[in-house]
Amino acid sequence: MRRLASALLAFGLLVALPTTAFAHDVLERTDPADGTSVTKLPESVVLTFSEAPLTIGAQVVVTGPKGAASSGAPTITGRDVTQAIAPDSPGGDYTVSYRITSDDGHPVTGTFSFHAAIGLDGSTAAAGATVHVKPVSSADDGQSSLLVPILLTIVGTVVLLGIGGFLVLRGRQADRA
Ligand SMILES: [Cu+2]
Incomplete structure:
Protein backbone atom coordinates (compact mmCIF):
# COMPACT_ATOMS: atom_id res chain seq x y z
CA MET A 1 0.00 0.00 0.00
CA ASP A 25 2.21 31.94 -24.09
CA VAL A 26 -1.19 33.07 -25.37
CA LEU A 27 -1.62 36.28 -27.38
CA GLU A 28 -3.56 38.62 -25.07
CA ARG A 29 -3.86 41.76 -27.20
CA THR A 30 -2.40 43.61 -30.15
CA ASP A 31 -1.91 47.27 -31.05
CA PRO A 32 -3.70 47.98 -33.35
CA ALA A 33 -6.38 45.52 -32.22
CA ASP A 34 -7.64 42.81 -34.59
CA GLY A 35 -10.35 43.99 -36.96
CA THR A 36 -10.08 47.68 -36.04
CA SER A 37 -9.52 50.80 -38.14
CA VAL A 38 -6.91 53.38 -37.19
CA THR A 39 -6.63 56.86 -38.66
CA LYS A 40 -2.87 56.77 -39.12
CA LEU A 41 -0.72 53.70 -39.71
CA PRO A 42 1.48 53.28 -36.60
CA GLU A 43 5.26 53.06 -36.94
CA SER A 44 5.13 49.62 -35.34
CA VAL A 45 2.71 46.90 -34.26
CA VAL A 46 2.86 45.49 -30.72
CA LEU A 47 1.79 41.97 -29.73
CA THR A 48 1.35 41.35 -26.00
CA PHE A 49 1.48 37.73 -24.81
CA SER A 50 0.40 36.19 -21.50
CA GLU A 51 4.04 35.50 -20.63
CA ALA A 52 7.38 36.65 -22.03
CA PRO A 53 8.17 34.64 -25.19
CA LEU A 54 11.68 33.29 -25.76
CA THR A 55 13.96 35.70 -27.62
CA ILE A 56 14.87 33.10 -30.25
CA GLY A 57 12.82 32.40 -33.34
CA ALA A 58 10.35 35.29 -33.17
CA GLN A 59 8.89 36.26 -36.57
CA VAL A 60 6.34 38.99 -37.30
CA VAL A 61 5.38 39.48 -40.96
CA VAL A 62 3.40 42.64 -41.74
CA THR A 63 1.72 42.65 -45.17
CA GLY A 64 0.09 45.78 -46.60
CA PRO A 65 -1.36 47.01 -49.91
CA LYS A 66 2.14 47.02 -51.45
CA GLY A 67 3.12 43.62 -50.04
CA ALA A 68 5.77 43.06 -47.35
CA ALA A 69 5.78 45.99 -44.91
CA SER A 70 7.94 44.77 -42.01
CA SER A 71 11.07 46.77 -41.26
CA GLY A 72 13.82 44.74 -39.61
CA ALA A 73 13.41 41.99 -37.03
CA PRO A 74 10.95 42.08 -34.13
CA THR A 75 12.17 43.08 -30.66
CA ILE A 76 10.96 41.39 -27.47
CA THR A 77 10.61 43.43 -24.28
CA GLY A 78 9.06 41.38 -21.51
CA ARG A 79 5.66 40.21 -22.78
CA ASP A 80 5.66 42.66 -25.72
CA VAL A 81 6.84 41.77 -29.22
CA THR A 82 7.29 44.92 -31.35
CA GLN A 83 7.63 44.93 -35.12
CA ALA A 84 8.53 48.14 -36.97
CA ILE A 85 6.65 49.01 -40.17
CA ALA A 86 8.50 50.35 -43.23
CA PRO A 87 8.20 54.18 -43.38
CA ASP A 88 7.08 54.14 -47.04
CA SER A 89 3.97 52.03 -46.24
CA PRO A 90 0.67 53.38 -47.66
CA GLY A 91 -2.80 53.52 -46.14
CA GLY A 92 -4.99 50.44 -46.55
CA ASP A 93 -5.55 46.95 -45.18
CA TYR A 94 -2.79 45.31 -43.15
CA THR A 95 -2.35 41.71 -42.06
CA VAL A 96 0.12 40.64 -39.39
CA SER A 97 1.27 37.01 -39.12
CA TYR A 98 3.35 36.02 -36.15
CA ARG A 99 5.29 33.04 -34.90
CA ILE A 100 6.94 33.11 -31.49
CA THR A 101 8.50 30.48 -29.28
CA SER A 102 6.50 30.05 -26.08
CA ASP A 103 8.48 29.78 -22.84
CA ASP A 104 7.47 26.11 -22.75
CA GLY A 105 9.27 25.66 -26.09
CA HIS A 106 6.11 25.35 -28.20
CA PRO A 107 5.65 27.54 -31.29
CA VAL A 108 2.66 29.89 -31.10
CA THR A 109 1.35 31.26 -34.40
CA GLY A 110 -1.54 33.40 -35.56
CA THR A 111 -2.75 36.28 -37.70
CA PHE A 112 -4.58 39.55 -37.15
CA SER A 113 -5.69 42.39 -39.43
CA PHE A 114 -6.40 46.10 -39.22
CA HIS A 115 -7.10 49.02 -41.52
CA ALA A 116 -5.17 52.29 -41.64
CA ALA A 117 -6.81 55.29 -43.34
CA ILE A 118 -3.52 57.18 -43.76
CA GLY A 119 -0.17 55.52 -44.47
CA LEU A 120 3.24 56.36 -43.04
CA ASP A 121 3.99 57.82 -46.49
CA GLY A 122 1.03 60.20 -46.08
CA SER A 123 -1.16 58.47 -48.68
CA THR A 124 -4.81 57.71 -47.95
CA ALA A 125 -6.35 54.25 -48.30
CA ALA A 126 -7.81 53.45 -51.71
CA ALA A 127 -11.57 53.98 -51.95
CA GLY A 128 -13.66 50.93 -51.23
CA ALA A 129 -11.06 49.34 -48.98
CA THR A 130 -12.77 47.37 -46.22
CA VAL A 131 -11.67 45.79 -42.99
CA HIS A 132 -11.73 42.04 -43.19
CA VAL A 133 -12.61 40.94 -39.70
CA LYS A 134 -11.81 37.32 -39.23
CA PRO A 135 -11.65 35.05 -36.21
CA VAL A 136 -8.28 34.88 -34.49
CA SER A 137 -6.51 32.02 -36.23
CA SER A 138 -5.73 28.99 -34.13
CA ALA A 139 -2.86 27.06 -35.63
CA ASP A 140 -1.92 24.77 -32.74
CU1 LIG B 1 2.87 25.01 -24.93
Missing part, protein backbone atom coordinates in the same frame (compact mmCIF):
# COMPACT_ATOMS: atom_id res chain seq x y z
CA ARG A 2 2.79 2.37 0.90
CA ARG A 3 4.59 1.60 -2.38
CA LEU A 4 1.41 2.33 -4.32
CA ALA A 5 1.06 5.64 -2.50
CA SER A 6 4.63 6.64 -3.40
CA ALA A 7 4.08 5.70 -7.02
CA LEU A 8 0.87 7.73 -7.14
CA LEU A 9 2.64 10.65 -5.47
CA ALA A 10 5.43 10.57 -8.06
CA PHE A 11 2.85 10.41 -10.85
CA GLY A 12 0.94 13.32 -9.36
CA LEU A 13 4.09 15.45 -9.18
CA LEU A 14 5.04 14.57 -12.75
CA VAL A 15 1.63 15.59 -14.02
CA ALA A 16 1.12 18.68 -11.86
CA LEU A 17 4.51 20.42 -12.01
CA PRO A 18 5.40 20.83 -15.69
CA THR A 19 1.96 22.01 -16.75
CA THR A 20 1.76 24.72 -14.11
CA ALA A 21 5.36 25.91 -14.44
CA PHE A 22 5.52 26.05 -18.25
CA ALA A 23 2.28 27.23 -19.79
CA HIS A 24 1.63 28.24 -23.37
CA ASP A 141 -3.17 27.14 -30.17
CA GLY A 142 -6.92 27.03 -29.59
CA GLN A 143 -8.84 26.69 -26.36
CA SER A 144 -8.73 22.90 -26.77
CA SER A 145 -4.95 22.74 -26.47
CA LEU A 146 -5.18 24.77 -23.25
CA LEU A 147 -7.85 22.48 -21.84
CA VAL A 148 -5.56 19.44 -21.69
CA PRO A 149 -2.86 20.99 -19.46
CA ILE A 150 -5.58 22.49 -17.23
CA LEU A 151 -7.29 19.09 -16.85
CA LEU A 152 -3.95 17.38 -16.18
CA THR A 153 -3.14 19.98 -13.54
CA ILE A 154 -6.50 19.43 -11.85
CA VAL A 155 -6.07 15.64 -11.93
CA GLY A 156 -2.52 15.97 -10.56
CA THR A 157 -3.68 18.25 -7.75
CA VAL A 158 -6.55 15.93 -6.79
CA VAL A 159 -4.19 12.93 -6.74
CA LEU A 160 -1.70 14.85 -4.56
CA LEU A 161 -4.43 15.96 -2.13
CA GLY A 162 -5.79 12.42 -1.90
CA ILE A 163 -2.37 10.95 -1.18
CA GLY A 164 -1.66 13.70 1.35
CA GLY A 165 -4.89 12.93 3.21
CA PHE A 166 -4.19 9.19 3.05
CA LEU A 167 -0.68 9.61 4.50
CA VAL A 168 -1.96 11.90 7.29
CA LEU A 169 -4.66 9.34 8.21
CA ARG A 170 -2.12 6.51 8.21
CA GLY A 171 0.22 8.58 10.37
CA ARG A 172 -2.56 9.14 12.95
CA GLN A 173 -3.41 5.42 13.00
CA ALA A 174 0.26 4.56 13.45
CA ASP A 175 0.52 6.99 16.40
CA ARG A 176 -2.45 5.35 18.12
CA ALA A 177 -1.14 1.81 17.66
